[in-house]
Amino acid sequence: MNTKTNYQRTEYPRPQYYRESWQNLNGIWKFAFDDQNEGEKNHWYQNPNFSTDIQVPFTYETEASGIGEQTFHPYVWYHRSFQIPEKETEKQVILRFQASDYLTKVWVNDSYIGSHAGGNSAFSFDITNAVEGTEINKLVVKVEDSHSCIQPRGKQRWTDENFSCWYVQTTGIWQTVWLEFLQEKSIENVKITPDLDANSVAFDYKFKGKMEENDIVETTITFKGKIIRQFSFAPERSTMHMETDLLTDLSEWKIHTWSPENPNLYEVTFRMKTDGKLTDEVTSYFGMRKISIKDGQVLLNNRPIYQKLLLDQGYWPDTMLTPPSDEAMLEDIEKTIEMGFNGVRKHQKLEDERFLYWCDKKGLLVWSEMAATYEFSDTAVDNFTKEWLEIIQQHYNHPSIITWVPFNESWGLPNIFTDKQQQAFTESIYYLTKSIDPNRPVIVNDGWEHTISDIITLHDYEESGSAFIKRYGDKDRILGNKIPHDKKKYAFAQGYEYNGQPVIISEYGGIAFQDGKGWGYGNQVASEEDFLHRYLDITNAIKSIPYINGYCYTQTTDVQQEVNGLLKKDRIPKIGLNKIKAVNDTIV
Structure with missing residues (x-):
């Protein structure tokens, strides 16, 4: 293998629900592309003569996988062998995947086990009847992905090249694969x-x-x-x-x-x-904590909390969406806290459960946001709903998660401003979420064109603090849908109105340094002095508006072609962390 760094994920993948009887299946697997989709027809699962090595759980697009090819391949195959420890042979054997994108099919010892659709939720199979005691067992996995915009894909591109703020796709197994051994009961x-x-x-x-x-x-x-x-x-x-x-x-x-x-x-x-x-x-x-809303404010444990969040997309240079290690996740969390932020909005990504575990331990608030589709159809509704339901149930117990965000910026809902069918879909997801979790706020269509939503969140990349204050100074004009809040989009879809909810600026900033290649939001700055002036000006403007309850700055790190992070891709700070903290701590 030719990995830049020999990354390995050996930690127990689900610390919120830990058992001692388990076996990690990460590591070197055999791998093959199947661009003609001939593998099933030719029974590759019976004779998986794959010649390429891949380091699981890193996808073939990453350097950490040992392959590092970013051309899209719609069908990929994996193979490895495993043995059941003798002490576990009388138990049921459960094969678990923390995440695999998008349609995953599994064979054990030539027997077809089942499939799962969805790139973000965990899933498992009972393979007890297919394994052979302490003998060597054959595990073959096929993953099918596509450029389809009716499957939840988040920030993964659906073209051959990156564009704007959409990045290289993630294909196949991208989180831990493992076995768990259980008694019949x-x-x-x-x-x-x-x-x-x-x-x-x-x-x-x-x-x-x-x-x-x-x-x-x-x-x-x-x-x-x-x-x-x-x-x-x-x-x-x-x-x-x-x-x-x-x-x-x-x-x-x-x-x-x-x-x-x-x-x-x-x-x-x-x-x-x-x-x-x-x-x-x-x-x-x-964790014993309560999230509630009263008098236009978000309360944590019955006390108002002003949320200072970072937009966090969870990408790393060599591993992309897969965190390279516990240490890497901790570094992001600790630097976020060191900069004076009290939470993150996990943008278009359902994060590794170990990241959520460390947020639970460290006290970092999390907005959990679903990966978007980009078209609206019956199939898109079906794909989205099934996976979102799985995610709410799987991540429910994490105290750090204080808000659910199923939709962002009308992605997958292009006509929500006037379309009653798309509006009805968002209402159905709101109530479905509440049926599983009535205790957390749900934000419906983060950014603009809200339907029913517990918090009204607005995205605005205005650069001038005075212009921001002028625009938002008249609350009734913004929240009464009399003017677009960011010169383009209205706060509410037609037929909906403000009902006293808290208001948060959930995207702003995005300030990038001039580098001649990447992009950020608005004009790029030439110096640290220019950055701090603009950052302080716009942040203080947000703080000065009495009805605004918090903000989310874009963003934690640079991501591929997007260079508006407070940290570089390698997590080196562009500005002293103490200087960012000073802005967050400023009382206006």
């Missing part, structure tokens, strides 16, 4: 819902296998090693709901809340026992 999932006002937490359990009278589920909640609560129950059906209060005399605070200043996490262990014998054990965690 196990705890499939636990949805954790904190209720700060009641000082309690609710657990919604989902079990795999037939529950019987001799089965017991134990739950132990601890904080920094001290047991806060323990309870057990006999599951009467495949799903159960349990609640417990968390008030304790072990701490003078009685309860520990989660916030950017104090990202306290409760640890929780779930155990299933049959006739007293342990059959499953999962460790997790949760």
Whole structure:
């Protein structure tokens, strides 16, 4: 292989739901392009004689994969062998993919296992009946991708070349692949819902296998090693709901809340026992925090919070959308905090769960945004809805996620301003999201042309602070749809109106230094002095508008041809981090 750096992803991929019995399948696989789509017809899954090596989970477009070819190939194949450890041979074998883009098909020992459509959500297959004990097992994966704009693709280009702020596509496996070994009965999932006002937490359990009278589920909640609560129950059906209060005399605070200043996490262990014998054990965690809206403000734990966010697209030079390591994710998070921001808007990307884990640990707020389609049709609605539903359920337990953002800038909804059908689609996604998660705000069509939305977010790359103040000084003109908020787009789609929601400028800035090649928003600056003058001017202008509750600066890092990051692609700061922090900390 000819990798620039030998990147490896060896960490447990899902720290929010950890088991000890697992096997990492990242590493060197065999790989092949199949541009004529002849592999299935010719039974490549039976004789995968692929000659190229690829480092999973990095896609063939990346340098880290060992291939580094950015030409689009619609059909790609992977092959590797694996063995089941002897101690796990009597258990069920679950094959898990954290993400693979876009249609993934799987064969084990020549048997077709199944498929999954969607490039951002995790998925799994029970391969127990296809594996052969401790023998060498053959795993073959085919991934189909396309330039289609009716599949959620985010910032991936659908042409042969990059353009504007759309980048090289991501094809195939791009997050960790792994095996998990389970008993016939196990705890499939636990949805954790904190209720700060009641000082309690609710657990919604989902079990795999037939529950019987001799089965017991134990739950132990601890904080920094001290047991806060323990309870057990006999599951009467495949799903159960349990609640417990968390008030304790072990701490003078009685309860520990989660916030950017104090990202306290409760640890929780779930155990299933049959006739007293342990059959499953999962460790997790949760944060006691509340997101709410009152009187035109966003509240965190019943107190107003002014959000200072960075637009974060999560790209790295050698690995693109796949984070190269835990250390790389931590570097981005820590530098974001060091610059005085309290959160990120994860733009057009559903981030690696380990990134969310570190945000939970470090106290960085996250707006979780769906990858967009770029056309509207029945099929696009179907593709989007299925994947979005999976994502909400999978990421629900992360306390750092405080906002859901299913749509951005009318992408995939080109006529939403007047089209009742497209408007109805956004309403359906809003209510679908609320049916799974009634506790987080949902932003519908971030940027402009809102339909129903818990927060009104506006994008404006105005360079002059005085011009910004003049435009936004009259709240009724902007939010009454009397003028376009950014000279082009209105705040609301026709038929919708402002109902007192919080207002946030969720994209602004985008200031780029002159480099003769890349681009940013508006005029590029020639010096650090010019940058800081414009940055301070426009940021202070936003802060000076009383009804605006926060902002999101574009962006964390340079990304491919886009050079408006506060950090370069290699994460070297363009401006002293303390100087950016000083602007964020300025009180206007």
